[in-house]
Amino acid sequence: MNFELTKEQEMIQKMVRDFAQSVIKPRAIEIDTNAAFPTDIFEQIGELGLMGIPFPEKFGGSDGDTISYAIAVEEIGKACGSTGLSYAANVSLGASPIFYFGTDAQKETYLKPLAEGKALGAFGLTEPNAGSDAGGTKTTAVLDNDDYIINGEKCFITNASFAETIIVTAVTGKNEQGKNIISAIIVPADSKGLAITSNYDKMGVRGSDTAEIVLNNVRVPKENLLGDPQKGFKQFLHTLDGGRISIASLGVGIAQASLDKALIYAKERSQFGKPISSFQAIQFKLADMAMEIELARNMVYKAAWLKDNDKPFSKEAAYAKLFATETAFRAANEAIQIHGGYGYMREYEVERYLRDAKLLEIGEGTSEVQRLVIARQLGCK
Ligand SMILES: Cc1cc2nc3c(=O)[nH]c(=O)nc-3n(C[C@H](O)[C@H](O)[C@H](O)COP(=O)(O)OP(=O)(O)OC[C@H]3O[C@@H](n4cnc5c(N)ncnc54)[C@H](O)[C@@H]3O)c2cc1C
Structure with missing residues (x-):
């Protein structure tokens, strides 16, 4: 078993992280406040080839794998949940069904512009x-x-x-x-x-x-x-299974952003003459957040790896979606708690993480539906 990312996956991680932190993150508060779809950011995401990560070059893609795509969603979602959701929906829901089930003619006409980032789906x-x-x-x-x-x-x-x-x-x-x-x-x-x-x-x-x-x-x-x-019904269940990996990645991104902010704040904020990070109650919150994020990310990578290796991945995608999105909600909530009253204020961003994370427990199958999917895989009728 190899837990290391490949050279290509590391390259994508670095490229998307640099782009997301320098271009998307500084705009995240404005995007949320104005509820404005950032068309220009999506043009840049397209130009970087990120819309086509999991699709073949022949149809405008970059010939990458699902793990690379999951990494890209995490990095974009860490910077801005709104942008992460629209990115994931475009690739997993707008383009992927055409890749999975389309004819070559449909792929040429409809998948190519989506994979090249020249159109949205x-x-x-x-x-x-x-x-x-x-x-x-x-x-x-x-x-x-x-x-x-x-x-x-x-x-x-x-x-x-x-x-x-x-x-x-x-x-x-x-x-x-x-x-x-x-x-x-x-x-x-x-x-x-x-x-x-x-x-x-x-x-x-x-x-x-x-x-x-x-x-x-x-x-x-x-x-x-x-x-x-x-087979239409089966087909869209397959589409949703793939989409769940990306929503789980988005959860990991928001959870990681919550931990990153909470950790910096906990080290800076002093009460009773000491940084609050020296209090065990705060340390335990941070430790739990870090552990859950590690677990959620591993679940995402495993589901993505199964998909890339043409193995059944429905159950693992549901595990990842359920756990990573609930982790995101818990992590964002704890990040607010660690920030105290400041966490309740928009400028500290952690309240946005909580609002964004809530959607992940609802879209592409609610948490209850994920539990149903898992229970069915266990043989419950
Ligand atoms: C911001 C946003 C973006 C979205 N994007 C898309 C999109 O791009 N494409 C798309 O097609 N849809 C999209 N959706 C829709 C989303 O997938 C649905 O909202 C979701 O599947 C739940 O459906 P519902 O809202 O009708 O809730 P309902 O199905 O009415 O569920 C209400 C409650 O009942 C529970 N429930 C329902 N059935 C059961 C059951 N059998 N057992 C236990 N509990 C159950 C649910 O878990 C939930 O808690 C989006 C939704 C939002 C909010």
Whole structure:
């Protein structure tokens, strides 16, 4: 067993860390306060080749692996949770399904611009009445000669207002058991009948775009269907498994940022004539944070390694997502506690970490859903 990063993984870590700390971190407070999607930062992320890390060069990617991608998400998330979420959603949800299930023609047309960072993508699964229970999807796609006509409504979709392509899940028919067949279809964002609004006033990840989508007789060529229509549900579960690794990485990034800030503050802040870091109560908090982060990062790397080696990784992705995101929330909460009253103030940033971390326990399958996934893997029915 080898716990060392490869030379390539170390290079990516250094490159993304330098970029995130010098370009993204100084903007994080402004991005959060103004709830403004940082388009210029995303252009730079694209130019650095980070949008294409896990995709082949042939389709505009950098031929990297999932571990390198997880490292990039951690570093960006450590600097800014909003930017980290939009980055992870673009790669794991907007582009990856086309890489996993698309034809070469779909990859050429839709994956390449996403991997090259020239376009953004989104993934519309959630609906007002179908969240954790994605099987309850009501959006429909009906064949009309050579086109699908799509009708429905999606909510909470990351990046949709800035995306060129949106992958939408829709009911395309019934299987032999009479159950809905849910397929994924690539919808160009400028399609007629597609309305995207971004009016949510969010608690955290405020600079990440979150939008509502209404599809009213949206017509797309039938060639835009992704993969095997009969296996649509399985396909998007696979997409979510991959996405969970990236949300877990984001959790590690926010947890690490919380520890870094808390440690510096604890050494600087004196009470009762001593730095608060000399009090065992504070030391124990820092020690627990460091240990949990180490464990969470190892869980992320293991799930990513399994994926890279074509081994089953659903359970490990759920372990990593559940543990790393709950670690992020705990670490951010402790970081506020260690900062005392100052931690409650925006300028110290740790309160933002807590607000951003909360989303990670909800998006791409809530903590409860992760526990269900794990329990099913244990054989519980
Ligand atoms: C900022 C943000 C960005 C998002 N981005 C995207 C995106 O890009 N694409 C997308 O498709 N979706 C996105 N989502 C949606 C997100 O994935 C859903 O909010 C999430 O899956 C939960 O669904 P819900 O909100 O409908 O909650 P519900 O499913 O209604 O759940 C409510 C509560 O009930 C619990 N619960 C539900 N079912 C069970 C059960 N069987 N057992 C135990 N507990 C259960 C849940 O865990 C939760 O605590 C985003 C959401 C947010 C807030």
